[in-house]
Amino acid sequence: MLGLMQDQPLLISGLIEFAARHHHDGQIVSRRVEGDLHRYTYRDAARRSRQVAGAIDKLGLAFSDRVATLAWNGYRHLELYFGITGSGRVVHTINPRLAPDQIAWIANHAEDQVLCFDMTFLPIVKAVWSKCTTVKHWIALCEADALPGDTGIANLQSYEAWIGRESDRYDWPQFDEKSAAALCYTSGTTGNPKGALYSHRSTILHAYGGALPDALNLSARDSILPVVPMFHVNAWGIPYSAAMTGAKLVFPGAALDGKSVYELLEAERVTMAAGVPTVWLALLNHMAEHKLRFSTLTRTVIGGSACPPAMIRAFKDQYGVTVLHAWGMTEMSPLGTVCNLKGQQQALPPEAQMDVLVKQGRAVFGVEMRIVDPEGKELPWDGKVSGDLHVKGPWIISSYFKGEGGDPLIDGWFPTGDVAAIDPDGFLQITDRSKDVIKSGGEWISSIDVENIAMAHPGVAMAACIAVPHPKWDERPLLVVMRKPGSNATREEILAHFEGKVAKWQVPDDVVFVDAIPLGATGKMQKNKLRDQFRAHKLPTS
Amino acid sequence: MLGLMQDQPLLISGLIEFAARHHHDGQIVSRRVEGDLHRYTYRDAARRSRQVAGAIDKLGLAFSDRVATLAWNGYRHLELYFGITGSGRVVHTINPRLAPDQIAWIANHAEDQVLCFDMTFLPIVKAVWSKCTTVKHWIALCEADALPGDTGIANLQSYEAWIGRESDRYDWPQFDEKSAAALCYTSGTTGNPKGALYSHRSTILHAYGGALPDALNLSARDSILPVVPMFHVNAWGIPYSAAMTGAKLVFPGAALDGKSVYELLEAERVTMAAGVPTVWLALLNHMAEHKLRFSTLTRTVIGGSACPPAMIRAFKDQYGVTVLHAWGMTEMSPLGTVCNLKGQQQALPPEAQMDVLVKQGRAVFGVEMRIVDPEGKELPWDGKVSGDLHVKGPWIISSYFKGEGGDPLIDGWFPTGDVAAIDPDGFLQITDRSKDVIKSGGEWISSIDVENIAMAHPGVAMAACIAVPHPKWDERPLLVVMRKPGSNATREEILAHFEGKVAKWQVPDDVVFVDAIPLGATGKMQKNKLRDQFRAHKLPTS
Numbered sequence A, B: 001m002l003g004l005m006q007d008q009p010l011l012i013s014g015l016i017e018f019a020a021r022h023h024h025d026g027q028i029v030s031r032r033v034e035g036d037l038h039r040y041t042y043r044d045a046a047r048r049s050r051q052v053a054g055a056i057d058k059l060g061l062a063f064s065d066r067v068a069t070l071a072w073n074g075y076r077h078l079e080l081y082f083g084i085t086g087s088g089r090v091v092h093t094i095n096p097r098l099a100p101d102q103i104a105w106i107a108n109h110a111e112d113q114v115l116c117f118d119m120t121f122l123p124i125v126k127a128v129w130s131k132c133t134t135v136k137h138w139i140a141l142c143e144a145d146a147l148p149g150d151t152g153i154a155n156l157q158s159y160e161a162w163i164g165r166e167s168d169r170y171d172w173p174q175f176d177e178k179s180a181a182a183l184c185y186t187s188g189t190t191g192n193p194k195g196a197l198y199s200h201r202s203t204i205l206h207a208y209g210g211a212l213p214d215a216l217n218l219s220a221r222d223s224i225l226p227v228v229p230m231f232h233v234n235a236w237g238i239p240y241s242a243a244m245t246g247a248k249l250v251f252p253g254a255a256l257d258g259k260s261v262y263e264l265l266e267a268e269r270v271t272m273a274a275g276v277p278t279v280w281l282a283l284l285n286h287m288a289e290h291k292l293r294f295s296t297l298t299r300t301v302i303g304g305s306a307c308p309p310a311m312i313r314a315f316k317d318q319y320g321v322t323v324l325h326a327w328g329m330t331e332m333s334p335l336g337t338v339c340n341l342k343g344q345q346q347a348l349p350p351e352a353q354m355d356v357l358v359k360q361g362r363a364v365f366g367v368e369m370r371i372v373d374p375e376g377k378e379l380p381w382d383g384k385v386s387g388d389l390h391v392k393g394p395w396i397i398s399s400y401f402k403g404e405g406g407d408p409l410i411d412g413w414f415p416t417g418d419v420a421a422i423d424p425d426g427f428l429q430i431t432d433r434s435k436d437v438i439k440s441g442g443e444w445i446s447s448i449d450v451e452n453i454a455m456a457h458p459g460v461a462m463a464a465c466i467a468v469p470h471p472k473w474d475e476r477p478l479l480v481v482m483r484k485p486g487s488n489a490t491r492e493e494i495l496a497h498f499e500g501k502v503a504k505w506q507v508p509d510d511v512v513f514v515d516a517i518p519l520g521a522t523g524k525m526q527k528n529k530l531r532d533q534f535r536a537h538k539l540p541t542s
Helices: A013-022 A042-058 A075-086 A100-110 A119-131 A159-164 A200-211 A238-245 A258-267 A277-290 A309-319 A350-357 A447-455 A491-496 A527-534 B013-022 B042-058 B075-086 B100-110 B119-131 B159-164 B200-211 B238-245 B258-267 B277-290 B309-319 B343-347 B350-357 B447-455 B491-496 B527-533
Strands: A027-031 A037-041 A066-070 A090-093 A114-117 A137-140 A156-158 A180-186 A194-199 A223-226 A248-251 A272-275 A299-302 A322-328 A335-338 A368-372 A387-392 A414-422 A428-433 A438-440 A443-445 A460-470 A474-483 A510-513 B027-031 B037-041 B066-070 B090-093 B114-117 B137-140 B156-158 B180-186 B194-199 B223-226 B248-251 B272-275 B299-302 B322-328 B335-338 B368-372 B387-392 B414-422 B428-433 B438-440 B443-445 B460-470 B474-483 B510-513
Touching (some): A013 A042, A013 A200, A013 A238, A027 A042, A027 A075, A042 A075, A042 A159, A066 A075, A066 A100, A075 A159, A075 A180, A075 A248, A100 A119, A100 A180, A100 A194, A114 A119, A119 A137, A137 A159, A156 A159, A180 A200, A194 A200, A200 A238, A200 A335, A200 B200, A223 A238, A223 A258, A258 A277, A277 A309, A277 A460, A309 A350, A428 A447, A447 A460, A474 A527, B013 B042, B013 B200, B013 B238, B027 B042, B027 B075, B042 B075, B042 B159, B066 B075, B066 B100, B066 B119, B075 B180, B075 B238, B075 B248, B100 B119, B100 B180, B114 B119, B119 B137, B137 B159, B156 B159, B194 B200, B200 B238, B200 B335, B223 B258, B258 B277, B277 B299, B299 B309, B309 B322, B309 B447, B343 B350, B368 B414, B428 B447, B438 B460, B443 B447, B491 B510
Parallel strands (some): A027 A248, A066 A090, A090 A180, A137 A156, A223 A248, A223 A272, A272 A299, A299 A322, A438 A474, B066 B090, B066 B114, B090 B180, B223 B248, B223 B272, B299 B322, B438 B474, B474 B510
Antiparallel strands (some): A027 A037, A322 A335, A368 A387, A387 A414, A414 A428, B027 B037, B180 B194, B322 B335, B368 B387, B387 B414, B414 B428, B438 B443, B460 B474
């Protein structure tokens, strides 16, 4: 027997209409590519999202056709999020940091019909447009009079002209909530990129989960700055959770340097910011250099990579800002865990709390976790033993777009590729990526543990620990260090810094200094490049 | 095209298993009928919920068969919530404050197969068991040795013996998330009671919505005391939202007097309590009398009836506790709106904030609202004009159990029977129940407005404003007053109290004093009884 509840599908169009009706004057502030600040409301965003939907209809796109974006965080990108999905099409966010050939490959694989791009990315579009065989319409996110005339790009028009012809009234279609809504490719280190195809249902459930007090804790009293890009996993779902709760949105556009981010945080009275560690490093450096303080920021969510404990301490001790460590993946929409203390942990002394806060946190309801040994046997949650992390839930993929890579699931669980321990309170700690673990004489060394210690050295700006082949131990750790400006930290000083912090056999065998550590399109260190570069490095121990 | 997300149904069993895994030592404290405090954890609750599920299987019940409860808020009731629904059956919570004949009528209408009752209600069960023709098993919520031997009730056994025979391991079945999960009858003032039949899907979505920061704001740092009964609309969904978030649960059992509630709030470090105004009145009176303070309580959710502004002020000004005004209905699972300030309202002076806080609040995402005039035309959200309130959403009923009362929807909207205004910020203010409005000479007088003014008089404990027939004006307001102990407030003093607060024609024509105002099974004033009692009252103006 079924319950007698209204049969209303969970659709993304419901989010923007809810925001327009209940938070009509809720603010959305965007730093534009042009440098100025654009300011409008949820009601305006809804009107223009409806215009986007109408404009897509006019192009004659079929249900579930893909419309791509190549854009910064900003109000037009937000309108595309809602207009494309609400009209029944799929918003395909492309990471502009990928190489042009990869972008063309992805657009072709997704069979994008339309591609909307910020003017910053005109050079990319010029380089790829003729290779994108399915794209019939190119939309430049600008005013009509800002459209360059000599691009050679076929069927190019300005966004404002495109949507300006449409009514701001639109009847959002109702359809199966399991319909595809958004597509995002993972930047796999091996093989071709693979697409995660989110549904309306998964997006709404994830928006609920993400807004919960023990997740991102979003309310109509918040002002949120997502540094995490909208071109990558829906900016952690923040645009959707914000519309659900009426939170103010502050979009940084292309200006992600410490000074620009700081000024925006202050001017727009931001209470919560979210991003990857590398951006926060730039912010903290800028603040330290200019002796600045935060006026309104209370918390910052850090994810995308494990956050160095030193950074958590710096935010808390120097600026009174709580770092919420988070963990997720493109395949998980992306939220898996967020690190918020439990009731009894609030009474712990600061150092004991820090032991909790350095972990990736607790699962949001909707995400189930398990750790397993190499034979697939489930391991206990004792906070010590680590194993392959598997996840399950309604906002986690069942397979990749077009079935690429075959069936990824193991007994219904998605293997994350992370190695992790889980403590009895359910706090997850990522030990390493499976492929980054250093296998030394039958024992495993966590590259993350080594990097965290190195990053706490005052002369180290960034550090990567990688495996280098070793004749006796199979692999041994090599530490690749980018010094802070002005630092002369030596190999010996840095190695001495490990004393007493880890077992001797876990200390790197050598340190090399580099001017820059290569970062991937989502800001993560590209250790595979470093492994290639230092594969032949002669360790003093070998 | 469908998204490629895992096809995992939203089931209630997922909540208790999540709590057991992620909050295994999260506490559940219950004041038992015996008077003592029982204390255990979510892990224990999950184990015993599985035993309940196993025990129900053994009875041979079919999928969706109803299992009734007649019980206070407590741990065994919680286990029944999860065990019954998780096993695929429907938990039918019966309000023990109904008359025995009504209880028998409801049990027969629901075709309950099993009925579980607290020992407090043994007299009711003795009175009705032979009339409940579908109930095959009676379960007394007690130890085996506490079971009275001389009841005459057929197939009576103790809960502990019943579940004690079962394993605490159980494979929860997976099924359609739209399956029926819980049944609750409304205590309609006319006609037979009608059942709202909740689904697993609606329950999970409601649990997400209810836990949001702008709703009940539940986290693993909270200790929650639901005074609102589990026998009525799932205690506002709190047991489910608590399991979702790992919040500590504190159940008051039968002891709802001011002293007992106060002691439990303090002893269990409760941060949030939820209930109807009448319970809080008793609590505030007890505290004023003994000059007590709260140590940990930060907020209290008040719903079920409009909360008098005087009570909101008393909590805030005297005790520093924020009252969250909430509104909902049995037909809405029940949450519709909660009154939390928006960002810009936080800067308002206290009196202007109070103007917001006396309203019923903003819709939780998942609830759509509209107000319409008698012709069904939608009215503006200007905070002034009021009309019939309609609602829509995935946790609102489409029809009543067994189709009783026909199709209640109007163009897909559920008519609440409330008259309300909505302001531009989306804050709902219930003006009245449609049937309680006083229609005086073509103008409407809100009975709630009149009562709120009367309740602010220092000598008034409770007040009800009802319509009395009038030869010239059709209806005129009569104020029925229950004085505070020791008060000698007169008719003239109370009427003088209205001066300058409302238009002269809105002042009641007369005041009558009573020893008690009749309350319904859910603690609401039964104005229909007062209308019957005072139908022939001779107004001085007629």
